[in-house]
Amino acid sequence: MTGLQDPLALDSASRAVAEAAAMAVPYKLAEAYARRDIDSLLALFANISEVTWIGTGADERRVGREELRCQFERNLEQSEVLLFRFEWVRASATPTAGWVMAEGSMFAAVAGENIDVPVRLTAVVVEEDGEWRVVQAHLSCPATGQAAGESFPTxxxxxxxxxxxxxxxxxxxxxxxxxxxxxxxxxxxxxxxxxxxxxxxxxxxxxxxxxxxxxxxxxxxxxxxxxxxxxxxxxxxxxxxxxxxxxxxxxxxxxxxxxxxxxxxxxxxxxxxxxxxxxxxxxxxxxxxxxxxxxxxxxxxxxxxxxxxxxxxxxxxxxxxxxxxxxxxxxxxxxxxxxxxxxx
The missing domain is CATH 3.30.70.1230 (Nucleotide cyclase, GGDEF domain)
Incomplete structure (x- = not known):
């Protein structure tokens, strides 16, 4: 029958589109930080009460958009420059939900000192109002002092x-x-x-x-x-x-x-x-x-x-x-x- 498309092909195509959209999230985060744009940062996160950000600091477990705003404001207030460079990004998604993980580095100018450290980002994302938004994200700095091949640092x-x-x-x-x-x-x-x-x-x-x-x-x-x-x-x-x-x-x-x-x-x-x-x-x-x-x-x-x-x-x-x-x-x-x- 002409005019009909294979449902499996449609599913594969929609997943590919969804995964490409999910993979863009870390780069959008990096762009918003580079522009020091709080509103653009918040726009990447879902409009739900339990939206969560876990950062690298001991107190950086933020739940809800107001707590996220306070964290992002603090990050920018304490840095003259804050840049993320993501070099490895992977994602898996359906047309409505997915996850993304990324590795790269964070450069910050803080109180006249330059800090350049490796970072990892993982996030759960959902489709909301035609956009992919983060429900939960975790940014961490790997223990650089831990040797490759070793499960635990000395x-x-x-x-x-x-x-x-x-x-x-x-x-x-x-x-x-x-x-x-x-x-x-x-x-x-x-x-x-x-x-x-x-x-x-x-x-x-x-x-x-x-x-x-x-x-x-x-x-x-x-x-x-x-x-x-x-x-x-x-x-x-x-x-x-x-x-x-x-x-x-x-x-x-x-x-x-x-x-x-x-x-x-x-x-x-x-x-x-x-x-x-x-x-x-x-x-x-x-x-x-x-x-x-x-x-x-x-x-x-x-x-x-x-x-x-x-x-x-x-x-x-x-x-x-x-x-x-x-x-x-x-x-x-x-x-x-x-x-x-x-x-x-």
Whole structure:
């Protein structure tokens, strides 16, 4: 019969049109943010009471159009520039409903600082008054400190990722040549120790550990950037002072363990030096991660340093370094040279 079309072909065509419309949603969001147009942002969302936006912040669960408006206004008020670049977008849809997911990056100029981070967007969309509108959306920043192939970040990776997002001001802690030495510490086997001792005793051990770390950090003019559970990230304006501090930490815990052999504390330490001024935009994304990866490789009672730390400190004659090790560090290309430091 002429004039009739295959229903399956019609269904496929309508789905293709719907999916193309759904895939346009992330780009419309990016355009509205680039134009800093609150009304255009809100127009992308369904006119229902339970319309929801979940963002990256701890308080960013917004339900209802007024809460969404407040969130979008806050985002624009706190940024001079806010741009999204979506490079990977997928969608699945019927003629009336669907979902879309996208990956890309977010660039923001905030208080004179530039932030460029990866982002992911997922959204449920529906057809409303001839337009595709969002019912629920979730914007997130993946944990960049978590290595590819790993389901969970290590303690050092968690701290490094938090610092990368927060970007604390370390310029007052730089050396005259603009470098900062990052030192990470962690207690070896802390999870097993906690289970053995119980929470109450473990908290007492942890307080003792923290007091030693903080006292020596002050003594060697370091700065506590971040602490998390049983780990610390510290910054020093001198690679020599940082390494002397690391050695004194190991010696302090050795003395403590000799007095309390029933509950020993064995710490792992890793150090790396980076140029915080010349490489300001990349310092938190490269140098901090490298220091964290080196610390991840250290065993209990061990200090590991990068080749740069060794180069900056060996001429003083204060330190003895072990043999060079060429190692792969998770998430970083190539082989990296690290050295153990003798402290006992």
């Amino acid at each position: 303690l050092f990776e968690q701290m490094a990722d938090a610092v990368r997002r927060e970007r604390p001001d370390l310029l007052q802690h730089t050396s005259p040549d603009g470098t900062v030495t990052i030192l990470f510490t962690d207690i070896e086997g802390s999870t097993a120790v906690t289970e053995t001792l119980g929470d109450r005793v473990w908290m007492e051990v942890l307080r003792e550990h923290n007091e030693i770390i903080r006292e020596l950090t002050r003594e060697f003019e370091g700065y506590e950037v971040k602490s998390s559970g049983d780990g610390f990230m510290l910054a020093f304006g001198s690679a020599r002072r940082a390494l002397l501090c690391a050695i004194e930490m190991q010696r302090a815990f050795a003395r403590r363990n000799a007095l309390k052999p029933e509950v020993t504390i064995r710490i792992c330490i890793g150090l790396h030096t980076g140029e915080a001024i010349r490489e300001a935009d990349d310092f938190f994304g490269k140098n901090v991660i490298l220091a964290a990866r080196i610390a991840d490789m250290a065993q209990g009672d061990e200090i590991l340093v990068s080749s740069l730390v060794r180069a900056l400190t060996e001429s003083t004659g204060d330190f003895r370094f072990g043999e060079e090790r060429r190692v792969e560090l998770k998430g970083l290309q190539g082989l990296h040279r690290v050295y153990g430091v003798t402290w006992n």
